[in-house]
Amino acid sequence: MSKHVLAFVGMKESDITARHGPFLRELLDVLADGCLQATRLRVDGRSTALGSTPKWLESASSFELGDIQPDAIVLKSPPLQDVLAQLHVRHMFSDFDRGRSCLDLFEDSLEDALAGREESDWYDWHLMETIEGLGRLFRYGIKRIAVINGRTLDVDARAIDFIKSLRTRVPDDRKVKIPGVLEVVEPSHRTFVLHSDIYQPLWGIASPSALREASLTEVASMPVIVEGIAKYRPSGTVLRIEAERIAPVPSGDLEQRNLDDELRAMVQEGRVDEARELIRTESNAGRGQALRVWAKLLEPPSSAPQPRSSRGDFDANSAWLREHTNDYRGKWVALSGGNLLDQDSSLIELRGRLRAKGLEREAFCVKVED
Amino acid sequence: MGARPVRDGEPRPPWCIGAARFDVGFNRNGARLIVAARCRLGTLKTEALLDTGAEWSIFGGELAEDLEQEADEETRDIVMDTRLGRVDSRLYRLDIALLADEGDDLVISASVLLAPSWEGPPVLGYRGFLERIRFGLDPGHGNSEEQWFFFGSAS
Numbered sequence: 105m106s107k108h109v110l111a112f113v114g115m116k117e118s119d120i121t122a123r124h125g126p127f128l129r130e131l132l133d134v135l136a137d138g139c140l141q142a143t144r145l146r147v148d149g150r151s152t153a154l155g156s157t158p159k160w161l162e163s164a165s166s167f168e169l170g171d172i173q174p175d176a177i178v179l180k181s182p183p184l185q186d187v188l189a190q191l192h193v194r195h196m197f198s199d200f201d202r203g204r205s206c207l208d209l210f211e212d213s214l215e216d217a218l219a220g221r222e223e224s225d226w227y228d229w230h231l232m233e234t235i236e237g238l239g240r241l242f243r244y245g246i247k248r249i250a251v252i253n254g255r256t257l258d259v260d261a262r263a264i265d266f267i268k269s270l271r272t273r274v275p276d277d278r279k280v281k282i283p284g285v286l287e288v289v290e291p292s293h294r295t296f297v298l299h300s301d302i303y304q305p306l307w308g309i310a311s312p313s314a315l316r317e318a319s320l321t322e323v324a325s326m327p328v329i330v331e332g333i334a335k336y337r338p339s340g341t342v343l344r345i346e347a348e349r350i351a352p353v354p355s356g357d358l359e360q361r362n363l364d365d366e367l368r369a370m371v372q373e374g375r376v377d378e379a380r381e382l383i384r385t386e387s388n389a390g391r392g393q394a395l396r397v398w399a400k401l402l403e404p405p406s407s408a409p410q411p412r413s414s415r416g417d418f419d420a421n422s423a424w425l426r427e428h429t430n431d432y433r434g435k436w437v438a439l440s441g442g443n444l445l446d447q448d449s450s451l452i453e454l455r456g457r458l459r460a461k462g463l464e465r466e467a468f469c470v471k472v473e474d
Numbered sequence: 475m476g477a478r479p480v481r482d483g484e485p486r487p488p489w490c491i492g493a494a495r496f497d498v499g500f501n502r503n504g505a506r507l508i509v510a511a512r513c514r515l516g517t518l519k520t521e522a523l524l525d526t527g528a529e530w531s532i533f534g535g536e537l538a539e540d541l542e543q544e545a546d547e548e549t550r551d552i553v554m555d556t557r558l559g560r561v562d563s564r565l566y567r568l569d570i571a572l573l574a575d576e577g578d579d580l581v582i583s584a585s586v587l588l589a590p591s592w593e594g595p596p597v598l599g600y601r602g603f604l605e606r607i608r609f610g611l612d613p614g615h616g617n618s619e620e621q622w623f624f625f626g627s628a629s
Contacts, residue, residue, distance in 0.1 A: 275560050278553075340560060371552055371565070374529055376601050397548045401565045401585050405606045407627040409491045409578035410571065418495045418512070418575055422618070425502075451536040455518065468512070468519045473501030 105168075106183070106205040106253065111176040114247025127244045128177075132169075134237040135179070139206040140165040141231045142213045143184070148293055149307045149344045150335070151231040163187045165206040181205035208253070215257055217267045222339035225307075229335070232271040239264035273338040280334045280345065282306070283353065283362055288324040296320065298330055298345065300365070308332070308345035326352050363391075367398045376402065413465075417441060421468050434474045438467035485610050490626035492574030496611070497521065498621065505595030509611065511623055513598065514571040514579075516544030520596070524623070528599030530554070531570075531584060532563065534592025541568060542588055552587060556594070563589035570603065572625050580625050582607065 110131070141151035143165040164187045170178035185202035204212075213231055216224035227235070238249060238259050251257040284300030294310040308330060310320055332347035363386065370379035383399050386392060392399065420442025428437075428444070436454050438445040445467050448454035458464045480486065485493075497510040502521065510521040515533065518540065522533075532554075533541055545566035554561050566588055572580045585602030598604065608628045614620020 278562075340555070368550065368552065371550075372554065397550060400546075400548060400567060401550055402602075403585075405582050405584045405602055407580050407582040407607060409627070410581045412492065412574045412577065412579055413514075413571075422497065425500075451540055455540055464517045465514070465519065470502050470520055 105180045108179045108207045109252040111250040112246040115175050137234045138210045142210040143206045151228050181207045229274050270338050275336040277333045281331045283329050286328050308347050310347040314347045314350050329353050432472040436471050438469050440466050485624040490624040492577035493622050493624045494575045496623045512573045522596035522598045525597050528597045530601050531586040531599045531603045533596045534589050538588040538590045561589045561592050563587040
C-alpha cells in the first residue's frame with residue numbers, strides 16, 4: 105500500500121480543520137474523481153466516458169482514508185497491478201510502473217499540470233477541471249495544500265489559476281477523418297493506435313457503433329479511415345481520437361487520402377514550396393487529376409493590369425473618414441468620392457443593399473474604428 | 475504614369491504599372507492597419523493590412539462570409555497557427571485588385587484564407603498574393619501626400 109499525506113498549510117487554530125465535514129467532503133470529492141480519472145486516462149487514454157463506471161475502474165481507483173489530523177490527512181491505496189491482474193486488463197494507454205497506485209497516478213497528473221507540461225499524456229481537459237476543484241478548499245482558510253509522498257507538490261491559489269489558464273489553451277474538439285493503419289491495443293476496451301504517414305501515432309478509442317463494416321480485430325493492420333472527434337493537449341497536438349466510424353479502404357483510395365492530408369499538413373506547417381513540388385511530381389507521374397483542387401489553390405498567383413478604377417477617391421474618402429469617425433464608430437460605411445452612400449452595422453446587409461443598387465463595385469466599404 | 479512630378483529614383487514602368495497612396499496606422503476594419511493598401515476583394519472595394527510577415531492573406535468575420543459568396547467554389551480546409559491562436563479556415567482562389575491612383579490597377583488571381591472566426595485585421599500576405607508581385611513603398615517624409623505604394627507584376 106502506498107501512503108500519501110495531504111497537509112493543509114496556513115490553517116489558523118480558530119479556522120476550520122480537516123475534521124470538519126464539509127471541508128472533508130469537498131476534498132474527498134476531488135480526490136475520488138481525480139484518482140478515477142487519472143487511472144482511466146492511463147488505462148483507456150481518456151479520463152471520462154458516458155455511462156456507469158466500469159467495475160475494474162472502481163476497484164483500481166479506490167483508496168483508504170487513514171489518519172485524520174487537524175491539519176492533514178493520510179491516504180493509502182494498493183498498487184494497480186494487484187487490481188488489474190484480477191480484472192484481466194493486460195494493456196495500458198501508456199507504460200508505467202504497475203506497482204504504482206491510483207493516488208500515485210493522480211499525483212503524476214497533478215505534477216505535470218503544475219509544471220505546465222503541455223505535451224503530457226497524463227492529464228486532459230476533464231482531469232484539469234477536477235484538479236481545479238482543489239481551489240474550493242482555500243475558502244476554508246488554508247493557504248496551501250502540500251501533497252507529500254516522497255515528492256512534495258504544493259497547490260495554492262496561484263497554482264490553480266495556472267492550471268485554469270492551461271486548460272483554456274486546450275483547443276476545442278474537432279471532427280477529423282484520418283487514414284492510416286490500425287494497431288489494436290485492447291479489444292475489450294476498443295482501444296487502438298492509428299499509424300499514419302502524416303501524424304505521430306495516435307491513440308484512439310472506438311465507440312461501440314464505430315465498426316459498421318468490420319470488427320476491430322478484423323481491421324487490425326489494414327488500411328482504414330478513422331472518423332471521429334480529436335481531443336487535444338494544451339500544446340495543440342492531438343491527445344486522442346474518439347472514433348465514431350472505422351472503415352477499411354481500398355489501397356488506391358488510401359493513397360489519395362494520404363496525399364490530400366500530406367498536402368494539407370505541408371500548407372499548415374508552412375512548407376508551401378514542398379507542397380508545390382509534390383503536386384508537380386504527382387502530376388508528372390500521371391496522378392495530377394486527383395490533386396486538381398490543391399494544384400489550383402497552391403498555384404502561384406498570376407496578375408494582369410486593368411484600367412484604373414478609383415481616381416480621385418483617396419483624398420476625398422480619407423477626409424470623410426477623418427471628419428465622421430465619431431459619428432459612425434463600429435459601423436461599416438460605403439463611400440464614393442467623399443460622399444456617404446450607405447451605412448450599416450452589418451457588412452452583409454450593407455453589401456446586399458449596394459448590390460441591389462448596382463453600387464457594389466463603386467463603393468469603398470470600410471468599418472470605422474470602434 | 476501620371477502628372478505628378480517623378481522623384482529621383484522612383485519606380486517607373488515597366489518595373490511597376492501602378493501606384494497608390496496608402497494610409498498609415500488607422501484603426502479600421504476592426505484592427506489597427508499599419509500600412510493599409512486599398513484593394514478590391516472580389517467586388518468589395520476596401521483596405522487591408524499589407525504584411526510581408528504574414529504567410530497567407532486572411533480575411534475574417536463578416537468579410538469572410540461575404541467573400542465566400544464570390545470566391546471560387548473549390549476549397550480545402552486549413553488549420554493555421556497564428557499570433558491569435560489556432561484558426562479554422564478555408565483556402566480559396568479569389569481575384570484581388572490593387573487599386574491605383576496613378577497608372578493601372580493590378581488584378582491578382584490570389585489564394586486566400588477565409589476564416590469567419592479570425593478576429594485580426596484583413597491581411598494581404600505573402601503566399602498566394604505578394605509572392606509574385608513587384609512592389610515598393612515610398613514613405614516620403616511622413617506626409618500622407620508623399621506616401622506611395624508602387625506595384626507591378628513580377629512575371
